Amino acid sequence: MEQKIIDLLKRSNLSITDSRKKILESFFEEDSALAHADIEDHVGEDFDRVTIYRTLQTFVDKGIIHTIPTPDNAVLYALCKDSCSAGHHHDNHVHFICDNCNKTFCLEHVVVPAVHMPVGFAASQIDMVVSGICNYCNATT
Amino acid sequence: MEQKIIDLLKRSNLSITDSRKKILESFFEEDSALAHADIEDHVGEDFDRVTIYRTLQTFVDKGIIHTIPTPDNAVLYALCKDSCSAGHHHDNHVHFICDNCNKTFCLEHVVVPAVHMPVGFAASQIDMVVSGICNYCNATT
DNA sequence: ACACTATTGCAACTATGTTGCAAAATGTTA
């Protein structure tokens, strides 16, 4: 784990600092998307609020994490898979918010479907967020 | 205009107050979605910030306006068309954000396409937000 | 016009996010 995180930071040309390691750890331990507050909880008192904001921004810039738009306008972050690089995100997958457990997931294998635009409109990016009940909650209720 | 607004308020079982009239007016005058700040600008010093918050919330509850999720997590509101009623929104249309003029529109006639969910996931609501260049900006540049 | 109810404004508060700057940690080179 430790090594995986260090490798990822090196690959992104970032220096290895305690806060970056700890924050990345949060993402690897949780399989769902995290809000700023979740991360603050996870890293505890160890780091300043401001550091967390700046670190998340750095990770987004470097293509390590991406933000997820949500209908209630909370800001969520999730790890990018393979195909993202600095300044160039490829998150064309659908995001899912569970109304039961309130967790948000990337459905890595569900590609955002094409949609036909009216004349005159040119689409450059499409975000799709689905809410409902996730597989875990469906299995246990 | 005045009469249209009064009728809408009556239909929604809301009392006719100056702030409600003025805020609804903002929506009818703009054809794009509005942020809280836009409305504050439009109504000027006439009403308190808090009143605007509460009025917008009331309108959402009554199915007069709906919120639009945006990738940068700004909260936007737009008028609901015909099919919405109190506690029951039907905004299954696509939303469009213009990267040039920064306005957000409801594409009333573009229905959110179906998407195939992985086993175990049950979708109840789908939000689709498209960014790009709108018809007006495409025509004038 | 009156009384009842709903709405508004004010003040205070919480949460969220940003900026400048000095101190500390990291990476690099000798």
Next chain:
DNA sequence: TAACATTTTGCAACATAGTTGCAATAGTGT
């Protein structure tokens, strides 16, 4: 590994967004 240049961090202060309780005011039905 010691010294230096560069990043990163923490602090303080600030800015914006949104909420709540309560008293004053405005709207509604009779």
